[in-house]
Amino acid sequence: MDNVFDYENIQLIPARAIVNSRSECDTSVEFGGRRFKLPVVPANMQTIVDEKIAAYLAQNDYFYIMHRFQPEQRLGFVKDMQEQGLFASISVGIKPDEYEFVQQLADAGLVPEYITIDVAHGHSDGVINMIRHVKKLLPASFLIAGNVGTPEAVRELETAGADATKVGIGPGKVCITKIKTGFGTGGWQLAALRWCSKAATKPIIADGGIRTHGDIAKSVRFGASMVMIGSLFAGHEESPGETVERDGKRFKEYFGSASEFQKGEKKNVEGKKMFVEHKGALQDTLTEMEQDLQSSISYAGGDKLESIRHVDYVIVKNSIFNGDKVY
Numbered sequence: 001m002d003n004v005f006d007y008e009n010i011q012l013i014p015a016r017a018i019v020n021s022r023s024e025c026d027t028s029v030e031f032g033g034r035r036f037k038l039p040v041v042p043a044n045m046q047t048i049v050d051e052k053i054a055a056y057l058a059q060n061d062y063f064y065i066m067h068r069f070q071p072e073q074r075l076g077f078v079k080d081m082q083e084q085g086l087f088a089s090i091s092v093g094i095k096p097d098e099y100e101f102v103q104q105l106a107d108a109g110l111v112p113e114y115i116t117i118d119v120a121h122g123h124s125d126g127v128i129n130m131i132r133h134v135k136k137l138l139p140a141s142f143l144i145a146g147n148v149g150t151p152e153a154v155r156e157l158e159t160a161g162a163d164a165t166k167v168g169i170g171p172g173k174v175c176i177t178k179i180k181t182g183f184g185t186g187g188w189q190l191a192a193l194r195w196c197s198k199a200a201t202k203p204i205i206a207d208g209g210i211r212t213h214g215d216i217a218k219s220v221r222f223g224a225s226m227v228m229i230g231s232l233f234a235g236h237e238e239s240p241g242e243t244v245e246r247d248g249k250r251f252k253e254y255f256g257s258a259s260e261f262q263k264g265e266k267k268n269v270e271g272k273k274m275f276v277e278h279k280g281a282l283q284d285t286l287t288e289m290e291q292d293l294q295s296s297i298s299y300a301g302g303d304k305l306e307s308i309r310h311v312d313y314v315i316v317k318n319s320i321f322n323g324d325k326v327y
């Protein structure tokens with residue numbers, strides 16, 4: 001690795017605008033055979049997405065990935081979504097039950113449009129074997145595999161049959177992997193994304209560490225086709241996390257998928273729980289993300305998302321925030 005940096009160390013350099021209004025800029029992206037309004041997907045976590053949010057996103061041309069923490073509901077979920085004419089996008093793990101679940105889907109003739117293999121350490125035989133199993137039984141599903149943090153891992157998962165890989169080990173807001181294990185891409189996620197994307201021949205999802213809307217444009221610049229976001233989606237009215245009130249202010253809970261709260265036990269805990277400020281309706285955030293990304297595209301000197309991919313950038317030694325608060 002040559003240059004090591006993260007989101008807060010990068011500024012993209014503006015180019016001459018070709019549009020007269022930011023509204024002319026198109027933020028949509030093709031991913032897995034469908035076109036979505038934004039290159040953004042809320043994290044497949046229990047306090048971020050539920051069936052209702054999934055249906056809303058699919059109906060409104062946004063990508064979603066349902067989490068895997070209510071495993072018995074997944075088959076019905078795929079059926080329900082497809083009966084409504086919506087795409088089904090689910091997550092699986094790699095334990096023996098998950099092999100049976102994939103078999104059940106195939107036996108029932110249910111083919112989710114998207115399947116994500118969601119485990120902490122994706123560069124493993126466990127994930128490679130599951131990729132092969134899914135590709136054998138459900139070859140028409142678009143298969144995302146992760147998480148990984150190296151070019152070797154991206155290549156191996158792609159070779160095994162993954163249609164896309166998910167990059168990010170430990171940069172998440174409720175992640176404690178970096179502290180508890182000493183490993184991961186925490187603190188240099190954007191550089192890791194750049195490193196991985198140079199090796200990738202298929203799309204990459206950048207996962208974790210997004211703290212501002214500008215970080216979406218930076219992810220696209222450094223090779224992401226899609227950006228997975230947890231904390232920025234945690235505080236909405238619709239968010240499944242519990243709402244609490246403190247000193248007259250409303251907050252919503254956001255916990256890690258490897259936290260004690262998710263697991264129900266204190267074993268291999270690599271996640272924590274926090275409370276984020278309540279921030280209104282989900283659609284307002286999606287709209288603001290679209291407007292901010294339209295602005296990013298205009299600064300890139302284009303009118304399509306792709307124009308961000310080739311802009312110049314500088315590495316700022318400390319933090320671009322220089323003590324400023326984001327909001």
Ligand SMILES: NC(=O)C1=CN([C@@H]2O[C@H](COP(=O)(O)OP(=O)(O)OC[C@H]3O[C@@H](n4cnc5c(N)ncnc54)[C@H](OP(=O)(O)O)[C@@H]3O)[C@@H](O)[C@H]2O)C=CC1
Nearest residue numbers: 093094118119120121147168169170171175177257258270
């Ligand atoms: N993106 C990230 O940085 C991280 C994300 N997470 C999220 O937390 C959730 C739980 O993840 P996970 O614990 O993988 O899920 P599971 O508990 O379902 O574990 C999946 C399988 O992988 C094995 N496994 C887990 N970690 C490792 C490892 N480091 N080395 C070898 N084998 C391993 C587990 O065995 P065993 O339990 O016996 O080791 C188990 O068989 C997921 O949603 C995941 O995305 C968790 C940590 C980091």
Ligand SMILES: Nc1nc2c(ncn2[C@@H]2O[C@H](COP(=O)(O)O)[C@@H](O)[C@H]2O)c(=O)[nH]1
Nearest residue numbers: 043172173175208209230231256257258271
């Ligand atoms: N190390 C852990 N990572 C986790 C856990 N639960 C989720 N995640 C990852 O975080 C991102 C979201 O990051 P954010 O910065 O946008 O909030 C999510 O998509 C997972 O990859 C966990 O318990 N431990």
